[in-house]
Amino acid sequence: MPLPLALPTARLLLRPFDEGDARIVKELVNHPEVAAGILNIAVPYTVQDAEVWIGQHHAARDSGEEYVFAVTEQSGDLVGATSIRVNAEHGHGELGYWIGNAAQGRGYATETVGAMLEFGFLGLSLHRIYARHLAWNIASGKVLRKSGFGYEGRMRGHAFRWGSYHDIEVYGILREEYIAGFLDRKE
Numbered sequence: 001m002p003l004p005l006a007l008p009t010a011r012l013l014l015r016p017f018d019e020g021d022a023r024i025v026k027e028l029v030n031h032p033e034v035a036a037g038i039l040n041i042a043v044p045y046t047v048q049d050a051e052v053w054i055g056q057h058h059a060a061r062d063s064g065e066e067y068v069f070a071v072t073e074q075s076g077d078l079v080g081a082t083s084i085r086v087n088a089e090h091g092h093g094e095l096g097y098w099i100g101n102a103a104q105g106r107g108y109a110t111e112t113v114g115a116m117l118e119f120g121f122l123g124l125s126l127h128r129i130y131a132r133h134l135a136w137n138i139a140s141g142k143v144l145r146k147s148g149f150g151y152e153g154r155m156r157g158h159a160f161r162w163g164s165y166h167d168i169e170v171y172g173i174l175r176e177e178y179i180a181g182f183l184d185r186k187e
């Protein structure tokens with residue numbers, strides 16, 4: 001079965017980014033509280049950075065390397081982004097996500113992660129999905145635990161950001177754990 005291009009949830013639509021999204025991505029990512037939580041992005045983040053990033057999505061999806069979705073509300077407003085970067089050899093994927101500051105605290109990240117787990121395990125047939133966050137990012141850890149991930153440990157001093165080294169927390173979920181939870185939720 002072909003992979004879905006868009007993932008609907010109860011309140012959101014996860015869909016491919018297009019060039020026209022670059023300006024709003026730049027605005028959302030440049031909010032200090034959003035930029036602070038994202039590993040590996042340029043700060044400040046420009047419209048051109050966003051255009052280059054969006055321009056890579058199509059090829060990454062075609063090669064099976066990475067699947068990136070814009071997180072949008074039913075109104076069509078873009079509020080965030082999410083991705084799974086696949087390691088085909090090991091059958092695992094790294095999940096990433098961010099939600100713009102104004103839309104945080106509504107459960108959108110949790111809803112997004114739920115859709116991405118279904119996509120990763122049922123669509124891509126991955127064996128494992130993991131996610132990492134900066135140790136101070138309590139909200140991100142909460143999203144992962146609420147979504148069924150298990151805490152796997154701390155990578156000490158793993159990320160160099162803003163002139164210092166930061167600890168990274170690692171969470172993971174295996175396919176069988178997801179399937180067991182999925183069946184429980186259906187009952």
Ligand SMILES: CC(C)(COP(=O)(O)OP(=O)(O)OC[C@H]1O[C@@H](n2cnc3c(N)ncnc32)[C@H](O)[C@@H]1OP(=O)(O)O)[C@@H](O)C(=O)NCCC(=O)NCCS
Pocket residue numbers: 033034035036037038039096097098099100103104105106107108109110111132133134137138139140142143
């Ligand atoms: C982390 C992030 C994705 C959360 O998005 P969100 O849509 O607000 O998340 P949700 O509403 O689904 O859930 C957040 C949970 O964390 C809780 N929370 C938020 N801030 C918190 C804090 N400072 N301390 C403790 N809990 C906090 C919320 O109350 C909620 O838990 P609850 O449902 O039990 O009440 C968002 O803040 C974000 O994008 N931040 C910047 C980028 C980032 O950190 N990305 C993740 C990188 S791994």
